Amino acid sequence: MEFTEEQQAYIDQLKTTWETEVLAPITAERDELLQFKPAEKSDAEKALEQREAELFKKEIDIELKANNLNDFSDLLNVSNTEELKTKVTQLTKILDARKLNNSFQPKGHKQTDKYSQAKAQGDTRNMIKSIFGLN
Numbered sequence: 172m173e174f175t176e177e178q179q180a181y182i183d184q185l186k187t188t189w190e191t192e193v194l195a196p197i198t199a200e201r202d203e204l205l206q207f208k209p210a211e212k213s214d215a216e217k218a219l220e221q222r223e224a225e226l227f228k229k230e231i232d233i234e235l236k237a238n239n240l241n242d243f244s245d246l247l248n249v250s251n252t253e254e255l256k257t258k259v260t261q262l263t264k265i266l267d268a269r270k271l272n273n274s275f276q277p278k279g280h281k282q283t284d285k286y287s288q289a290k291a292q293g294d295t296r297n298m299i300k301s302i303f304g305l306n
Contacts, residue, residue: 231255238263 174182212220230252235241238259247262249255289297299305 234259240266 232244234255235244240262243262247258249258285301286298289301
């Protein structure tokens with residue numbers, strides 16, 4: 172489609188107006204915001220971060236294995252070694268307390284002495300002997 176010179180001049184004028192009123196402020200705003208964009212990491216930096224994460228995971232596994240807590244490796248979520256050590260000590264204290272609470276505690280197993288045996292049999296003579304230590 173062919174435009175006349177007047178039409179082409181009017182189109183060019185509208186285009187220029189649009190560029191100055193609409194496009195220029197948007198471009199300026201975009202340029203201002205680009206300074207806040209974080210720099211993209213290179214492949215080497217990404218590989219280094221992945222390697223550091225793997226090493227920290229291994230460090231967690233070693234620390235837990237040293238304290239016999241390797242069953243809890245999936246449940247423990249820490250970000251540094253200081254936090255890891257505090258969590259391991261807390262977990263160890265909790266498990267030690269549970270071991271004590273869950274250990275065998277006999278009930279009703281009193282040692283029967285001679286007096287109790289004589290009393291159960293209704294033998295008053297042996298009851299008196301056991302009191303005075305004559306047996």
